[in-house]
Amino acid sequence: MNLRGMLLDNWPIKLTSLALAAVLWAAVAAEEPTTQLVPVTLIVEPPPGRALTRPLPPVRALYAGSARELVKLYHARPVITAVLPDTLSGPTYVLDLSPSDLKLTKDAAVTPRDVQPRRIEIHLDALSQRLLPVVPRVTIQPDSGFAVVGGLALSPSSVLVRGPGAALARLEAVTTMPLAITGVREPVRRSVPLDGAALGVVQPARREVDIAAEVEALSERTLLDVPVSIVGDRGAWLADPAAVMVSLKGPARRIARLSRDSITVLAAPSGAGRRETARLMLVPPPGIEAQARPDTVRLQRKGDA
Numbered sequence: 001m002n003l004r005g006m007l008l009d010n011w012p013i014k015l016t017s018l019a020l021a022a023v024l025w026a027a028v029a030a031e032e033p034t035t036q037l038v039p040v041t042l043i044v045e046p047p048p049g050r051a052l053t054r055p056l057p058p059v060r061a062l063y064a065g066s067a068r069e070l071v072k073l074y075h076a077r078p079v080i081t082a083v084l085p086d087t088l089s090g091p092t093y094v095l096d097l098s099p100s101d102l103k104l105t106k107d108a109a110v111t112p113r114d115v116q117p118r119r120i121e122i123h124l125d126a127l128s129q130r131l132l133p134v135v136p137r138v139t140i141q142p143d144s145g146f147a148v149v150g151g152l153a154l155s156p157s158s159v160l161v162r163g164p165g166a167a168l169a170r171l172e173a174v175t176t177m178p179l180a181i182t183g184v185r186e187p188v189r190r191s192v193p194l195d196g197a198a199l200g201v202v203q204p205a206r207r208e209v210d211i212a213a214e215v216e217a218l219s220e221r222t223l224l225d226v227p228v229s230i231v232g233d234r235g236a237w238l239a240d241p242a243a244v245m246v247s248l249k250g251p252a253r254r255i256a257r258l259s260r261d262s263i264t265v266l267a268a269p270s271g272a273g274r275r276e277t278a279r280l281m282l283v284p285p286p287g288i289e290a291q292a293r294p295d296t297v298r299l300q301r302k303g304d305a
Contacts, residue, residue: 035064035113038073040102043081044095046124047088049164049201054123061102065110076106080115084122086203089162093122129162135173138192140213141182148184149214149251149287156209159194163202174204176211188213219252226260228280228297231268239267240298244280250288263290267297275300 040059046052061078063070080101084093096119099112134157140148159174176192193208225243246263248255264283270276278299284290 033064034067034070035062036067036070036073037062037116038070039077040115041077041079043079044122045081045083046122047084047086047201049167050088050124050127052122053091053125056122057117057120059097059120060116061099061112062114062116063110064113065108069109072106072108073104073110076104076108078102078104078112084124088124089127091124091126093124095120095122125164127162128165128168129160130168130171131158131160132171132174133158134194134209135175136192136209136211137176137178137195138211139180140184140188140215141180142215143183143185145218146185146215147218147251147287149216149254151213153212154209155212156206159209160205161199161202162205163199167200167202171199171202174199176209184213184215185217187215216251216253218249219255221248221255221258222246223248223258223260223263226263226265226292228265228267230299231266236301237269237299238302239278240300241294244297245293246282247291247293248284248288249290254285254288258285258288265292267299269299 037060040061042056042059044052044056059080063073063078080097080103082095082101084095097115098118099115102112102115104110134154136152136154138152140152142148161168161171161174175195175198177195179190179192181188181190188211190211191208192211194204194206196204196207223246226246227243228239228241230237230239244265246265248258248263262285266281266283267278268281269278276299277296279296280292280294282290282292
């Protein structure tokens with residue numbers, strides 16, 4: 001029998017056997033353990049408000065497993081997700097990668113052996129910083145018979161903030177959280193948080209400021225014979241009476257230190273006639289209430305008396 005006859009005799013059976021052998025070989029080969037480098041999807045989440053300035057380098061992972069399982073990784077890439085710390089202030093960050101960071105997006109019987117590269121440098125946009133004033137949203141309501149003296153003091157009165165330049169440009173001040181303090185009868189000392197939500201992605205160098213307010217009991221006092229000064233008078237007008245009583249109300253310690261020289265009582269002639277009645281104007285120290293008795297005087301030009 002010649003070679004041609006050997007090949008052609010029963011050729012359907014021989015072709016079927018050959019196909020079955022190929023399928024069997026492929027099935028066995030698919031189950032043989034092997035290693036393969038596969039591409040990885042790298043996801044980097046920068047701090048809020050910041051952005052990456054350079055593309056991320058390609059990352060690959062070395063997996064061990066059967067060919068059948070490794071093929072799955074080409075259709076559903078493994079993923080590494082890295083969240084950069086919010087405290088990051090520099091323009092670069094070195095990210096270390098390891099096989100334990102790999103996450104599969106599809107079930108596959110494979111084992112990660114390595115990540116290439118193991119270390120990459122991430123580049124971010126630069127941060128700016130500004131010193132912004134602090135605006136308190138604090139109200140202090142003293143109890144009856146008491147008053148806040150000198151207003152509200154802040155420490156510090158300004159705060160250094162840091163963030164992307166565009167975000168900083170939109171800010172004019174840093175505000176505190178709202179706070180209402182009622183029924184106060186003594187000095188106030190309190191720490192108040194800054195309103196971080198109002199700052200968005202901008203980060204303040206500190207999270208709170210101190211407030212202080214002096215609260216004192218109110219007192220009343222009457223000063224006698226406080227002279228009346230005539231506005232614009234160059235010796236041309238006389239006031240009747242020339243001095244009045246002034247009732248004062250304010251913080252007790254300040255009231256006790258006041259004298260007749262602490263209060264200015266003014267009368268302004270209109271100049272319409274040689275005699276007229278003028279209502280008195282009082283200029284007390286800040287935080288002091290004052291009322292003159294009587295609250296009007298008679299004015300006349302000198303020489304007409």
